[in-house]
Amino acid sequence: MRPLDLFWLVVLLLPPVLALTVLPPFGQRMVTLVGVYALMGLGYQFVFGQLGALNLAQGALFGVGAYVAALTSPVLGFLALPAAVLAAAVPAAMVAGPVLRLQSHYFALATLALASLVNLVAVNAESLTGGANGISGFASSLPRGTTLLMMVWACLIAGVLLAAHLFRGSLGEGARLLREAPLVAATLGLDGGRWRLVAFVAGGAMAGLAGAFSAAVSGVVSPDVTGFSIMVLCLTSVVIGGARHPMGAVVGAMLAVCLPEMLRDFQGAWLLAYAAATLAVVLWAPAGLAGAIDRLRRLPAPAARPAEMPARLPAVGGPRRLVLDRVVKRFGGVDALAGVSFALERGEIVGLIGPNGSGKTTLLNVVAGLDRADGGTIALDSVNLERLPPHLIARQGLGRTFQTPMPEGESRASDLARAVSTDAAFLLLDEPAAGATDREREQLAMTLRRLRDAGRGIVIVDHDIDLLTRVCDRLICLDGGRVIASGRPAEVRADPAVRTSFLGLPAAAA
Amino acid sequence: MAYALIALGFVLALNAAGAVNFAHGDLVVLGGAVAVVAGVSLGLPGLALLPVVAVTLGAAGFVAARVAILPLAGRPPEATFVATIALAAIVEHGLTVGLGAAPLAAPSLVGSGSLEVGGLALGRQPLAILLVGGALVTAVWFLLERTQTGRRMRAVSSDRYMARAIGIPAARYIALSLALAGALAGIAGLLLGHQFLVAPTQGAGHMLKAYIAVALGGWGSVPGALLAALGIGFFETFVSAGLGDAWASAALYVGVLAFLAVRPQGLFGEPAGRRA
Numbered sequence: 001m002r003p004l005d006l007f008w009l010v011v012l013l014l015p016p017v018l019a020l021t022v023l024p025p026f027g028q029r030m031v032t033l034v035g036v037y038a039l040m041g042l043g044y045q046f047v048f049g050q051l052g053a054l055n056l057a058q059g060a061l062f063g064v065g066a067y068v069a070a071l072t073s074p075v076l077g078f079l080a081l082p083a084a085v086l087a088a089a090v091p092a093a094m095v096a097g098p099v100l101r102l103q104s105h106y107f108a109l110a111t112l113a114l115a116s117l118v119n120l121v122a123v124n125a126e127s128l129t130g131g132a133n134g135i136s137g138f139a140s141s142l143p144r145g146t147t148l149l150m151m152v153w154a155c156l157i158a159g160v161l162l163a164a165h166l167f168r169g170s171l172g173e174g175a176r177l178l179r180e181a182p183l184v185a186a187t188l189g190l191d192g193g194r195w196r197l198v199a200f201v202a203g204g205a206m207a208g209l210a211g212a213f214s215a216a217v218s219g220v221v222s223p224d225v226t227g228f229s230i231m232v233l234c235l236t237s238v239v240i241g242g243a244r245h246p247m248g249a250v251v252g253a254m255l256a257v258c259l260p261e262m263l264r265d266f267q268g269a270w271l272l273a274y275a276a277a278t279l280a281v282v283l284w285a286p287a288g289l290a291g292a293i294d295r296l297r298r299l300p301a302p303a304a305r306p307a308e309m310p311a312r313l314p315a316v317g318g319p320r321r322l323v324l325d326r327v328v329k330r331f332g333g334v335d336a337l338a339g340v341s342f343a344l345e346r347g348e349i350v351g352l353i354g355p356n357g358s359g360k361t362t363l364l365n366v367v368a369g370l371d372r373a374d375g376g377t378i379a380l381d382s383v384n385l386e387r388l389p390p391h392l393i394a395r396q397g398l399g400r401t402f403q404t405p406m407p408e409g410e411s412r413a414s415d416l417a418r419a420v421s422t423d424a425a426f427l428l429l430d431e432p433a434a435g436a437t438d439r440e441r442e443q444l445a446m447t448l449r450r451l452r453d454a455g456r457g458i459v460i461v462d463h464d465i466d467l468l469t470r471v472c473d474r475l476i477c478l479d480g481g482r483v484i485a486s487g488r489p490a491e492v493r494a495d496p497a498v499r500t501s502f503l504g505l506p507a508a509a510a
Numbered sequence: 511m512a513y514a515l516i517a518l519g520f521v522l523a524l525n526a527a528g529a530v531n532f533a534h535g536d537l538v539v540l541g542g543a544v545a546v547v548a549g550v551s552l553g554l555p556g557l558a559l560l561p562v563v564a565v566t567l568g569a570a571g572f573v574a575a576r577v578a579i580l581p582l583a584g585r586p587p588e589a590t591f592v593a594t595i596a597l598a599a600i601v602e603h604g605l606t607v608g609l610g611a612a613p614l615a616a617p618s619l620v621g622s623g624s625l626e627v628g629g630l631a632l633g634r635q636p637l638a639i640l641l642v643g644g645a646l647v648t649a650v651w652f653l654l655e656r657t658q659t660g661r662r663m664r665a666v667s668s669d670r671y672m673a674r675a676i677g678i679p680a681a682r683y684i685a686l687s688l689a690l691a692g693a694l695a696g697i698a699g700l701l702l703g704h705q706f707l708v709a710p711t712q713g714a715g716h717m718l719k720a721y722i723a724v725a726l727g728g729w730g731s732v733p734g735a736l737l738a739a740l741g742i743g744f745f746e747t748f749v750s751a752g753l754g755d756a757w758a759s760a761a762l763y764v765g766v767l768a769f770l771a772v773r774p775q776g777l778f779g780e781p782a783g784r785r786a
Contacts, residue, residue: 054591098771104587105530105729109721110770113763116718120763124756228714232599239592269607275599282593283581 016153035152041249043206046199049243052179054108060115061088063226065211070221073141088208122223134222142216164246189394236278242288307418313454318397318425319380328375336362338481346457351468354478369393399424426457511643517739519694520720525667526687529590535717536601541696542703549617564693571692575685605710616703
């Protein structure tokens with residue numbers, strides 16, 4: 001996420017300034033509404049924009065905030081606002097536990113079911129919510145007019161600045177990895193569930209606040225505020241504005257409030273136009289209007305900063321020994337790993353060789369926790385890893401790199417650099433030299449030696465047997481999920497079984 | 511039975527597109543609306559509306575595939591989610607602008623009244639729904655399992671890259687699946703429209719029930735979705751007879767949340783890998 005520049009700061013500050021100085025009350029009300037929707041959208045950007053998960057409960061949490069503000073304000077006065085924030089955040093936190101582990105399509109369904117439930121309560125619990133008639137007559141105990149406007153925009157401006165600041169640095173990078181390459185994120189120790197929990201609850205709290213403000217603006221709360229159309233409005237305005245642009249929610253909300261005024265004579269037509277615009281944005285301008293404006297201003301697109309190998313590699317501490325004992329992994333009836341045992345010390349490089357399908361990548365996946373072992377134990381010193389989720393294994397001091405799909409604009413070198421930057425004591429490298437030029441291979445060899453000298457333990461899978469012979473202390477050859485040879489590189493290369501199964505040479509040296 | 515048709519179309523579209531079609535419920539409503547318009551303005555009898563609705567909504571499904579699903583094939587599933595939600599909103603607000611927000615009654619299929627069969631009074635309309643629904647499910651089964659076209663549709667659904675690699679024009683079959691899904695949704699809309707009326711805002715509810723059916727029945731499983739849809743239909747009928755509509759829906763949603771909390775991978779689990 002790019003930082004806000006002067007242009008966007010002006011766009012952000014202009015509406016409230018105009019509203020307070022020149023606009024008539026009607027215009028002030030519109031500006032307040034923009035702030036309300038933008039606040040809800042900003043919260044929505046956390047889960048939907050940053051983490052890429054389709055949350056369909058944001059509208060319902062907005063409604064919860066509105067109802068709670070309406071119900072509690074006669075007693076609590078201004079304190080109804082924090083009450084509404086709590087009322088939205090608490091159920092979000094309660095359902096978040098189970099819901100956030102779900103895959104994308106179930107996550108959407110669960111949040112949709114939750115939203116439908118809230119709507120059902122709003123319509124049917126007449127003694128509490130007033131049923132279809134809703135609640136009114138509470139507005140006098142909530143802030144109004146310019147006070148309300150200033151409060152809404154103060155919250156919004158603080159939120160936008162804070163979000164832009166937070167997502168600029170490592171937080172934004174972490175979110176991008178979780179969104180685009182969840183496996184990489186996990187092997188770097190990022191706990192996706194926890195991130196989603198925080199984003200979901202924080203986003204929900206903002207929806208609750210926005211809902212409370214909307215109750216103060218309109219003075220009436222009816223079941224409509226919990227309905228699916230609010231959700232769709234929130235989603236579409238964030239998409240149109242720019243789901244990941246720090247100003248996306250504000251731009252989207254400006255359109256959502258101004259369009260109906262401009263198309264006033266056509267009644268529902270503005271919603272139609274808004275929906276069509278959303279589709280157009282999804283198809284042709286995924287960065288949204290705010291992103292398109294940045295392009296018109298000829299700002300370069302925010303590029304992902306590829307990680308770079310640190311110039312100095314300080315010695316790392318942590319566990320001293322990685323031990324695999326009779327590790328088994330089956331896929332259906334195939335034994336991908338049929339009892340693999342070996343040990344690795346820090347400050348040692350072990351090369352894993354073997355023909356295609358011999359279980360090399362599977363072994364790395366099982367050690368990193370991306371696949372579950374069906375038998376055997378894997379331990380870092382005294383800590384058993386075989387039942388831990390990937391991000392906890394990473395935090396024990398084990399990093400890995402990947403053979404295939406990297407997020408756009410990334411290279412194997414930055415993948416390696418990122419794994420190194422976690423200070424993992426042990427690194428699992430999957431074909432780091434694939435597709436590399438001779439020069440890059442040389443650099444890689446040098447990096448590996450430096451890592452070893454800094455006290456890291458490395459398991460490297462590659463097909464470049466000459467590279468491995470040069471840098472590795474030991475080679476281990478797998479075939480059919482078993483270790484068929486292990487020892488110093490020259491010994492393993494001379495081993496008859498290795499020569500026939502992997503090197504494709506006659507069993508005896510020529 | 512009408513739920514079963516909705517869920518059947520939903521799961522066909524889901525498998526073909528590889529992503530949830532959030533506009534499916536609105537295609538159901540659109541089907542009802544076409545029935546209303548054609549029934550009133552053209553004065554067509556109920557049965558003659560079937561092909562009219564099927565063809566119109568088949569075309570709508572085709573258009574949905576062309577504008578909101580195929581162009582986004584290379585993007586994360588969330589892009590398709592948002593595109594189809596936008597499409598759903600376009601249909602909903604288009605109908606509101608065109609026909610107004612008030613519920614309208616679709617013509618009945620074969621007239622009202624009831625038949626006496628073996629001492630039981632059966633409503634004509636429910637009976638017709640049962641027959642039409644049963645016939646369509648059978649026809650779709652025959653198409654998918656017994657014809658070359660159906661085989662290709664299934665091939666594209668299970669692995670579109672592999673299907674393309676062996677020479678099947680995947681995009682055409684995805685569009686065809688969506689057209690079939692649209693036709694089924696439309697007919698469901700026609701069938702439901704007489705008893706439950708047609709209103710632009712009903713789409714989300716239809717979609718949600720089909721979504722739930724597919725989640726309960728095993729993601730992507732056609733018979734599972736059918737069974738779960740029938741189950742949901744019975745469940746709602748019985749619970750709402752005893753306790754009222756609101757409780758029936760509430761129980762359904764709570765049940766789904768509890769189910770997802772206990773079985774986050776779905777009823778029958780799923781093969782590894784991400785799908786949406």
